[in-house]
Amino acid sequence: MKMRGNREHVYKVNQNPSAHEAIEPPPNTREEGPPPPELRQAPPKVIECDGSPPAPDLFESLVIPGPTAKRSDAAAALSEGEKVHVWSKSRGIWIEDGVVQEISKVDVQILGEPIYKGSVFVVFNEGSNSKWVRPTDIQRLLRRPGASPTAQAAATGSPAAGAGTPMAPGTGKDGTEEQAPNADAVAELQEELRQARGDLLALSKSNKGLLTQLKRARSSNTALQQKLDDQTQMLQKEQEFNAALVDGLRQQGTRTCSKASDRHETVACWEYLEQEPDAWRRYLPDAEKALEEARSDKLPELTISSSGFRYRINLSAMTQTNVETRRTCTIRRREILLHADAVLKMTTETQTLRGENQRLIVDLCRKSDEILALELDIRGLQENIEAKTDSIRSLKAKIRSLSGEIDELHASHERTEECLVEAKHTARKLEVRHTELQFEHDSMKTNMEKLQSALKQERQKLYTTVLSQLPPKPLNEAARGFCRSLDIDDPKHLALLEQFQSSMANHRLKLGSDHWCEPAKVSVTRIEELIHPANQQLYEAMRRMRASEDSCRACTPTAGITAFKCEVQPGWVDMNEYLLYHGTSRCNAEQIMARGFDAQRGGESTGAMFGRGVYFAQNASKSDLYTTCDLCEGIGNHDFRQCRHAQGERCILVTRVLLGESKTAKNSGGKDQIRAPQRDDGISYDSITALEKGEGGVLDHKEFVVFKDRQTLASFRIFYRHDSSCSCNGCQHRRSGT
Ligand SMILES: [Zn+2]
Ligand SMILES: [Zn+2]
Ligand SMILES: [Zn+2]
Ligand SMILES: [Zn+2]
CATH class of the missing domain: 3.90.228.10 (Phosphoenolpyruvate Carboxykinase; domain 3)
Incomplete structure (x- = not known):
C-alpha cells in the first residue's frame, strides 16, 4: 500500500511540473507593464522594500493554505474528463484544448503547495502544459466551450467575468410573475401539483437508485480516503521537512532584510529572456559576478559557460548568443534592493531544494522498485534455499548413515590393527625363536652329521667285525652243514x-x-x-x-x-x-x-x-x-x-x-x-x-x-x-x- 502511494505521488509530480505556476507568479512583474489578470485579485507575492518591515505573510503565502472561506463550489459543476478552455496568463489568450484531469476532494499540500478542496487540475496546450486552478480562480481561468469569447471580452474586459455557460447548477427560478386568482389559475395549479407529484414519485425512485450508488461511492470513498490519508501523512512529513528548511531560509532572509533595509543597499541582477514575452531567468551567481566585472571594466563583450554551453555576451547590444546553437536572446541588468535580492536568491534556492526533493522522491521510487524486485529475488532465493535445505537435510542423513558405517569400519579396523599388532609381536617372537631354533638346528645338524658319520664309522666297523668273523667255536665238527x-x-x-x-x-x-x-x-x-x-x-x-x-x-x-x-x-x-x-x-x-x-x-x-x-x-x-x-x-x-x-x-x-x-x-x-x-x-x-x-x-x-x-x-x-x-x-x- 505504501509502495503504491509513493508511485501515485511521483506520478502526480511528474505530470504536474508547473504546479506552482498557479500560486507563484514570476518575480518583478512590476516593470513589465500590466500584470496578468489573476494578479489583480491574488495577494501580492513579492513586496518591494519601501522602508517598512516586510509583510508578515511573505513566506506563509508560499506554504500555508488560504482561508477556507474563499473556496468556491464552482468546481462541482465540472467533472473529470470534461473539456474546458484555459486562460493563458503569459500569452493572454484562451487555450481551447484543456481537459479536466482531476478535482481535488480534500485540502492537501503537494511539495508544500496548498491544493484546496475543489481545485481543478487541467491539462492543455496539446498535453504539454498543466496546472492546478484553485476554486476561487475557476470562474476567471476556466470556461466551458459553449461561451462566446468575443461577447465576453467586450462585455466585461475580463476573460472570466462573463463565462457563458453557468458553472454552478440550479440558477434560481424567477418568482416575479403575478398571481391570477381565478378558477383557471386553480386548475392550472392543481395540474401543476399532479405533475409535481408524478415528478416527486419519479424523483424518489431515482433517489433510491442514487442512494445505492451513494453507498457504493461511500465505500469506495472510504478506501480512497484511506489511501489519501496515507499520502497525506507522507506529504505532511515532507512538509515538516520543507517547513524547517523554509524556516531556516526565512530567518536568514529576515536577518539579511533587516541589515539591508537599514542601508537601502541595492545589488545588480542579471537576467536573460528565456521565452518571449517576459520569461526572464536570472544568471547564476558566478556568471553574474563575471558580467558585473565586465561591465565595470567597460568590456564590449565576454564569454561565459553554463550547463555545458558557452555563451557569447554582447554588453553593448545586451544580447547573449549560444556559441554552439547560434541562438540569440535578450539580456538585461536591473538594480534591486539587497533584501529583495536575498529573497530572490532564497526563492531560487527553495526551488532548487524542491527540485532536489523531487529527484530524491524519484530516486526513492526507483529504489522502492529495486527493493520490490530484490524482495522478489529474495523470495526466489528463499525458495531455492528451502530446496537446498531439503537436499542438505537428506545429504546430512546420508552422511550420518555413512558416518555410522565409517565408525563401524573404523572399530573393526582398530580391532584388526590390534590383532595385527599382536600378530606382528607374535611373528617377531616367532622369528627370534626361529632364529634360535635355526641355530639350534644348525648345531644339531652339525652334531648329527658328526654323529651320523661316527655312527657310520661305527656301523662299518661293526659290519666289518661281524662279517669278518667266522662262526664261533666250539663247533660240532662232525655235524652236517x-x-x-x-x-x-x-x-x-x-x-x-x-x-x-x-x-x-x-x-x-x-x-x-x-x-x-x-x-x-x-x-x-x-x-x-x-x-x-x-x-x-x-x-x-x-x-x-x-x-x-x-x-x-x-x-x-x-x-x-x-x-x-x-x-x-x-x-x-x-x-x-x-x-x-x-x-x-x-x-x-x-x-x-x-x-x-x-x-x-x-x-x-x-x-x-x-x-x-x-x-x-x-x-x-x-x-x-x-x-x-x-x-x-x-x-x-x-x-x-x-x-x-x-x-x-x-x-x-x-x-x-x-x-x-x-x-x-x-x-x-x-x-x-x-x-x-x-x-x-x-x-x-x-x-x-x-x-x-x-x-x-x-x-x-x-x-x-x-x-x-x-x-x-x-x-x-x-x-x-x-x-x-x-x-x-x-x-x-x-x-x-x-
Ligand atoms: Zn584406525
Ligand atoms: Zn633285472
Ligand atoms: Zn637245479
Ligand atoms: Zn627261471
Whole structure:
C-alpha cells in the first residue's frame, strides 16, 4: 500500500511540473507593464522594500493554505474528463484544448503547495502544459466551450467575468410573475401539483437508485480516503521537512532584510529572456559576478559557460548568443534592493531544494522498485534455499548413515590393527625363536652329521667285525652243514644287504653290444647264514698253512677291489680274504652248501676263460646272470640260459675267498689251466684277478678265480627278486624269450 502511494505521488509530480505556476507568479512583474489578470485579485507575492518591515505573510503565502472561506463550489459543476478552455496568463489568450484531469476532494499540500478542496487540475496546450486552478480562480481561468469569447471580452474586459455557460447548477427560478386568482389559475395549479407529484414519485425512485450508488461511492470513498490519508501523512512529513528548511531560509532572509533595509543597499541582477514575452531567468551567481566585472571594466563583450554551453555576451547590444546553437536572446541588468535580492536568491534556492526533493522522491521510487524486485529475488532465493535445505537435510542423513558405517569400519579396523599388532609381536617372537631354533638346528645338524658319520664309522666297523668273523667255536665238527635265516635287524643282514645293493653295476645288453643297461633293481627276500663245521675246519687249516708257508709275510694287496675285505685277526697276517659273489643254479647252490665248491667242475657251464677253477665276482649283478629261479626248479630247468622268468626268486652265494697272492691277469690264460700261475720265485700264486678294460684287461667287471676248494667257504645265501620295473640286461634277456 505504501509502495503504491509513493508511485501515485511521483506520478502526480511528474505530470504536474508547473504546479506552482498557479500560486507563484514570476518575480518583478512590476516593470513589465500590466500584470496578468489573476494578479489583480491574488495577494501580492513579492513586496518591494519601501522602508517598512516586510509583510508578515511573505513566506506563509508560499506554504500555508488560504482561508477556507474563499473556496468556491464552482468546481462541482465540472467533472473529470470534461473539456474546458484555459486562460493563458503569459500569452493572454484562451487555450481551447484543456481537459479536466482531476478535482481535488480534500485540502492537501503537494511539495508544500496548498491544493484546496475543489481545485481543478487541467491539462492543455496539446498535453504539454498543466496546472492546478484553485476554486476561487475557476470562474476567471476556466470556461466551458459553449461561451462566446468575443461577447465576453467586450462585455466585461475580463476573460472570466462573463463565462457563458453557468458553472454552478440550479440558477434560481424567477418568482416575479403575478398571481391570477381565478378558477383557471386553480386548475392550472392543481395540474401543476399532479405533475409535481408524478415528478416527486419519479424523483424518489431515482433517489433510491442514487442512494445505492451513494453507498457504493461511500465505500469506495472510504478506501480512497484511506489511501489519501496515507499520502497525506507522507506529504505532511515532507512538509515538516520543507517547513524547517523554509524556516531556516526565512530567518536568514529576515536577518539579511533587516541589515539591508537599514542601508537601502541595492545589488545588480542579471537576467536573460528565456521565452518571449517576459520569461526572464536570472544568471547564476558566478556568471553574474563575471558580467558585473565586465561591465565595470567597460568590456564590449565576454564569454561565459553554463550547463555545458558557452555563451557569447554582447554588453553593448545586451544580447547573449549560444556559441554552439547560434541562438540569440535578450539580456538585461536591473538594480534591486539587497533584501529583495536575498529573497530572490532564497526563492531560487527553495526551488532548487524542491527540485532536489523531487529527484530524491524519484530516486526513492526507483529504489522502492529495486527493493520490490530484490524482495522478489529474495523470495526466489528463499525458495531455492528451502530446496537446498531439503537436499542438505537428506545429504546430512546420508552422511550420518555413512558416518555410522565409517565408525563401524573404523572399530573393526582398530580391532584388526590390534590383532595385527599382536600378530606382528607374535611373528617377531616367532622369528627370534626361529632364529634360535635355526641355530639350534644348525648345531644339531652339525652334531648329527658328526654323529651320523661316527655312527657310520661305527656301523662299518661293526659290519666289518661281524662279517669278518667266522662262526664261533666250539663247533660240532662232525655235524652236517646247515643254514639259519638272519633277522632283518641282524648286523650281518644289514651289512650284507648294503654290500649286495651297492655292488649292482651297469652291464652291456649283450656281449659285444654298445648298449649299457641300468643297474638291476632288486628286493632281498631273505638272507641265510651257512654253517658247515667241516668246510670251515678245512678253510681255517688252509689259511694257517698258507700263512706259515710265506714266513709270516703279509700278502701283496691288490688295487681296485671293491668287495668286502675281511679284517685281519689279531696275531694273523693279511691273507687277502674277501667276501665275493657266486651265481649258479639253485640246485647247484644246494650241493655247494652240502659239499663245498668243487674246483674240478669250475667253469663247466660258463666256459673257463682263465682255466679250470672256481669263478667269483665282486658285483652281485654279474653273478645274477648265472642263476636260475624257483620257477625253473618247478619245471626241471637247471640251465641259467633257459630261464625266462624275470620275476622268479633267485639266490646268490656269498663266499669267503682266500685270494692270497693273486695274479692280476690282463687276458685269458687258457682253458685248460688247472692251477694258478707260478711266481718268479717258483712258488705258485694263490689266485687270479682278471682285470677290467680300464686296467688293461679284457673284462667289463673284475673276476676272481681260485683253483683249490679249501680257499673258499660259502658263508651266506641271499634270496632276492628283480623288481617289475627293473630294466637290467638280465631281465631284458629273460623277458625276450629268445
Ligand atoms: Zn584406525
Ligand atoms: Zn637245479
Ligand atoms: Zn627261471
Ligand atoms: Zn633285472
